[in-house]
Amino acid sequence: MSAFDLAGRRVLVTGGAQGLGEGMARALGAAGAAVMIADVAKDLGEQTAAGMGARFVALDVTDDAAWEGAVAQTVDELGGLDVVVNNAGLEVTQLLVDTDPDDVRRLLEVNLIGTMLGIKHAFRAMRPGGAAGAGGVVVNVSSVAANIAFPSIGAYSATKAGVDRLTRVAAMESGKLGYGVRVTCVHPGLVPTAMGQKLAVETAGLGLFASPEEAVGAVVELTPSGRLGEVADIADAVVFLASDAARFVNGAGLQVDGGMGM
Ligand SMILES: NC(=O)c1ccc[n+]([C@@H]2O[C@H](COP(=O)([O-])OP(=O)(O)OC[C@H]3O[C@@H](n4cnc5c(N)ncnc54)[C@H](O)[C@@H]3O)[C@@H](O)[C@H]2O)c1
Numbered sequence: 001m002s003a004f005d006l007a008g009r010r011v012l013v014t015g016g017a018q019g020l021g022e023g024m025a026r027a028l029g030a031a032g033a034a035v036m037i038a039d040v041a042k043d044l045g046e047q048t049a050a051g052m053g054a055r056f057v058a059l060d061v062t063d064d065a066a067w068e069g070a071v072a073q074t075v076d077e078l079g080g081l082d083v084v085v086n087n088a089g090l091e092v093t094q095l096l097v098d099t100d101p102d103d104v105r106r107l108l109e110v111n112l113i114g115t116m117l118g119i120k121h122a123f124r125a126m127r128p129g130g131a132a133g134a135g136g137v138v139v140n141v142s143s144v145a146a147n148i149a150f151p152s153i154g155a156y157s158a159t160k161a162g163v164d165r166l167t168r169v170a171a172m173e174s175g176k177l178g179y180g181v182r183v184t185c186v187h188p189g190l191v192p193t194a195m196g197q198k199l200a201v202e203t204a205g206l207g208l209f210a211s212p213e214e215a216v217g218a219v220v221e222l223t224p225s226g227r228l229g230e231v232a233d234i235a236d237a238v239v240f241l242a243s244d245a246a247r248f249v250n251g252a253g254l255q256v257d258g259g260m261g262m
Contacts, residue, residue, distance in 0.1 A: 010033065011035050014118060017039035021037070021088065028238070036078060038056075045058070062110055075132050082134065084118055084122035089195075091156050092104075093198070111163065141185065142163040142186065146164045164187070168251045170183040184246070186238060186254050186256050187255045190216075193231065219260070
């Protein structure tokens, strides 16, 4: 059996109804894991899960009680829980001069508090004595935006820098308290999912670039690999971090961005 193999692992992916999370769920399943997709988009999530032989649970990651229910359902239906991928996220394109505190609060809620609650409930389930109780892995989804300065994504970048820092503290707490859970994060580069395409359109709309195509061109220009990311680029990195091949990778952020954020 390869160290990258996930046969027998039980995985929960938040925000897995579409985009990067869908790709992660698919790749984790292809590596042998049993997958639970958790998303606030119920119809789409059910459809996506059915299309890949995964299960689905409705979850708003900002809801503490809903997390408890989703993890309990996952442990029950999959027979345990070994990996949680905290992928659900939002992006708001806004110049700092136009800061709307309600938009920022929503970003903080989903990107930061949602990730914290994911860590909380993963730890509670996976640590010794928990409902799953066999240790495991948490993979958080940060962004290249945590490592670079791109105009109009100040609040988003701050939340993703927060996810990066949370990852390190979570790994330390897990280690110190003997939870047996590795915690890492990925920093994806720009991928043209619904979110990625929206960003290109909105930065052009703000007059920062002449067109969405020019915004994409500026990102590619800053990327040594000379292209945008693809969903599979990010999903394969998550499979690696979730697997035993990454058994001594802990508290780390892996940049999967073609070099843009180096
Ligand atoms: N696309 C990119 O270029 C890019 C780059 C770096 C990081 N990221 C990060 O990757 C993650 C996925 O991004 P994407 O491009 O696939 O986005 P997306 O908008 O295409 O998909 C996001 C998914 O998260 C779900 N979601 C949103 N709020 C939720 C909530 N409160 N509870 C549960 N689910 C919720 C949505 O329903 C959707 O299915 C996000 O955290 C994003 O910040 C994306």
